[in-house]
Amino acid sequence: MTETTARPEISVPTMGLVLLVGVSGSGKSTFGRRHFKPTEVISSDFCRALVADDETDQAATPDAFDVLNYIVGTRLRRGLLTVVDATNVQGPARASLIKLAKEHDVLVDAIVLDVPESVAVERNRQRPEREFGPQVVARQQRDLRRSLGRMRKEGFRRVHVLRGVEEIENVSLSRERPWNDRRDLHGPFDIIGDVHGCASELRTLLDTLGWSITCDAAGHAVDASHPEGRTAVFVGDLVDRGPDTPGVLRLVMGMVASGAALCVSGNHEAKLVRAMKGAKVQVKHGLAESLEQLAGEPEDFRASARAFMDGLISHFVLDDGRLVVAHAGLKEAYHGRSSGRVRSFALYGDTTGETDDYGLPVRYPWAREYRGRATVVYGHTPVLEPEWINNTICLDTGVVFGGHLTALRYPTREIVTVPAEREWYAPARPLVGVVDREPTAFSIDDVIGTRWLTTTTAGRVKIPEENAAAALEVMSRFAVDPRWLIYLPPTMAPAQTSKRPGFLEHPEQAFGEYAATGVTEVVCEEKHMGSRAIAVIARDEIAAEKRFGAADGTTGVVYTRTGRSFFPDGGALVDRVRTAVAPLFEELDTDWLALDCELLPWSAKAMSLIRDQYASVGAAAREALPAAAGVIDAAAARGLDVTALGDRVMRRAANAEAYRHAYAAYVRPTEGLSGVTLAPFQILAAEGRPLAVTESHRWHLETIGRLTDPLIAHTRHRFVDLSSEEQKADAIQWWLDLTGSGGEGMVVKPLVAAGRSQPGLKVRGREYLRIIYGPDYTDSLDVLRERALGRKRNLALREHGLGLEALTRFVAGEPLWGVHQMAFAVLALESEPVDQRL
């Protein structure tokens, strides 16, 4: 207990709970206003008023405290300092708040405002809403007296007692950062895995990392420094099992003392300290070696080593919260928190209470569920190779068992290892690869419900709950394995509606729009009339397993814009595509590729749609209109005036013929894969390179243009300088020729992605649009020109941003759930009600 006297100064934790304790009229609210933000203070009076419209209604107290607890709990979960302004003079009232703080693993302080009873009574008398008499204050005062003695045992970090009006007035209050909060340190860091007494390997590793080691007169390594000012961070388990625990301790203690290193406690340090303090512990798992080696050291070294290990904290939060280091890892809710269970998690991991066949504790795979933004680095469980799981990594590569000693360079994420000089200690169980990895099952919470996703190119994108629900069904019933689904293509908006007679869409609007947004050069790409296809292809099974975690022999997928596999047996197509794009693996130095393509012909995938919808309408027209014309002719022959009717029917017949011609152009016989071609128009990504983000369309088309396999259909295109009227006119003529001979149209894209302008605009041909808007649409252009494009354009931008985000994340090796979330969001937005004809 801090008994403060003349110049009172107290400190409270930056994150945690503070209880103001004092009788009614002791000045708690005034104190709260003076030292805290208004939102930081939650008073019981306020909550009583919330639930009863009367802050003195004592009958509402239980409900008021329910509300208070809820608010306090929510704030603590969110990591905010919270002050409870209630009398808190009774033990049970304090106990429930202390419990709340423990539940959120934060520290709790009490500030007691102890004023003479007469002062409190007088203050209450001046406040008309306080109708209770002096006996209430007297009772509270008795409670407070009784409490003062006990409070220190109730679980407070500190109890600050301020005695008298003057001390309460004069006190200065500061905020104290928890020890684990080192957000102020930005590295760069060299994070070093479990050393376990392997002093020689540690020196080698530091040497490899460029550290220079300082030795004392006896030749012991006692400190190290890095010329680039790097900071070492040890994940704990410096001791036990290995040949030279004192040597490791001496070096690390020196580095920590000189500020060159940070170190968290491992479970082995904790147990060694207990043993050194004389506690009864089981001497196994290499503890005997440490005790024996330390016995040979001077007493003062033993004492300082014991003090050092005893003072190690459970974890550090570093680099503005972007990096967390804990011996056995730490789930997000515990980052920066302080409690027994946080320490236990950090030291021992999330154990299930069971033991495995080797008698070792079974650990709950917390990393698999980890969704935090902070990178978590830890050790504790020896693995063969360090591997990223959801932005967490284990650096214990079992050097003492004859494995390696590993360091992670942060922020570059480079892994540096040195081999063990020998097996120093026989492992209880053989080292295995990462056992937690199985990202095929994401959490439902990754995708359902309304959510806001942050993207680089499209800002924050809202995914409404009902869209996510629709996407969940399609994704889970029809989509390919999400490990391969690293991208879904965005929708594309048409150019603004043309006013030109006879046209609904025309290239001049696309050129005009881009020129207006400052784009100087665009590419016009022929729009293939087929089915959008995304091909994700690994070079071989090894690459498939390494990069996509596919251990079932799958080496790639080709999927539709809703994530479905193209053919029942997709494997043949994947093999065929792999052969066709083989030169790109060399050229781009990658063992996998993602390509954005159109699969041709349209009929290969959409045959049932063509037959059931398009051809049906055509058949009805072809039969009905001539029959109607015949009847009308007969009526005309009788002298009836049916000329206008007849003209209308004839015109409709001509439109219907044009319509029938339009869809038939996209029908080609195919048999399995024979007759199928693929027109890639963008290389989305390759190892280490989100090419869709980084490269111009010129690069994409040129690179793809060099492929010569007959499977590949090339995309006719031309580049247009938007300041050249001649080039624009040529491009328009090119479009007219293309669409006049059955082409769907073209896509106009800025050569390099430009700000928030549309990534592409489609300009569809006059005849093609008959299968979109109906055979007779050309007779209703006035109505159709009123089409609203805003929603579609907005959607195109957002989906494009989400798709690129998915790719970028995948390329950067970010957790797969984050990639999936983005791809899933594209599908969810695709269920937005926009005019499907756009």
Added chain:
Amino acid sequence: MFLTLTTTHQPATDLGYLLYKHPDRVQEFKQSFGTATVFYPEATDERCTAALLLEIDPVRLARSAGRITPDFSLAQYVNDRSYAASSLLGVALADVFSTARSGRCDTRQEVADSAIPLEIVIPVLPCRGGPKTAHRIFEPLGWQVSATPVALDERFPEWGASRYVKLTLTGTVRLADALNQLHVLLPVMDESKHYWQGTDEVDKLLRSGEGWLARHPERELIARRYLGRRSALTRTALTRLAELGDDVEDALEPAEEEEIAQPAERRESLNVQRHEAVLSTLLDLRAKSVIDLGCGPGQFLTKLVREPSFTRVAGVDVSSRSLEIAARRLRLDQLGERQASRIHLFQGALTYEDARLGGFDAAVLMEVVEHIDPPRLAALERVVFGTARPGAVLVTTPNVEYNANYEGLTGMRHPDHRFEWSRQEFESWAGRVAAVHGYTAQFRGIGDVDPERGTPTQMAVFLRD
């Protein structure tokens, strides 16, 4: 879009009186969805033909009145309404010839009351079920029927016939009856989705069907088709996705029946047996809380809910539409608070880990696994057996060996099945899953036993070690 009505009654021009439309005039009638024109291509004493031609502008309709039109397909610009004799033609016909349809004719009442020789030609009639259906529907009414299929596309003969027929009806029938029959039967023949606005459609049907519908051998089919699509099926976000993936909407309609490739009697009895087998196993296990994973529209849930020994019943499905149907079937909104609190329905996918799936004594996976792509089964195993870890898991799935007993069955029992397992395949899968996740599996057959091929359905009961 049009039909002709011809009589050889003498004098044939009486048709003009009967229809209240002068044979020498061309008359237009505005309809909410277009313009109907009546004219006579021939009008002699021997033979008189009236033509009713309906012109529809789908673009204008879809953009202006698309939402409130009685015909759903008009919401799409590309549709056959401009060409085919749709339900809209039936509506126009009823309106334009309303007096004739009532059987009243002030000038020729005796003709209106008598059966006269008639020939009705509909050049393009959408005909669900093909020419056979046209015969079944019209022949019992005394018509001689000629229904010729219309080719889908003459340039692609391999595509075969379209859904349309050219229909010619010849017979001696009272004109009012003929018109009423067309009014009712055009929408019945029509394949497209037709949602009526009014709630008085039953009355209308009975009125129009007076004198002929009650005796019609296909009256149930007619009534069902005529009324059956009244439900205001709103376009959900889901169907938009379906279109986009070039899917058929039907693929997303909740499947009430698992073995749709089977004749009704057989699949009903198998369904019942399956439900009974799973239910009695759950009771034997003394499970208190049960979760039906992939509950669909809730047939089995109703059985679970009826069993008081289950204190907690949950249903999960990936389809929100299925869950809506299940909620209706269970009358969730009408149950008392206590009853309702036993039941929990929620959307979830079995390939996503989900805390809500945990904490049950038993989980049922009835005819579910075969709807999951084989590469995704590992995710389901992990979610159900690894994470949710109920005390018992009951899995049923078809036994593919038994398919040989189904006459005419080619392929799988349901179009959405991704695989069907033999007994050995099922047992080896279940054995592996049990070993990996700490369960023991026992196997049972459900349904009639074939000594060689086993039972149509196979079940594995997994018990947690």
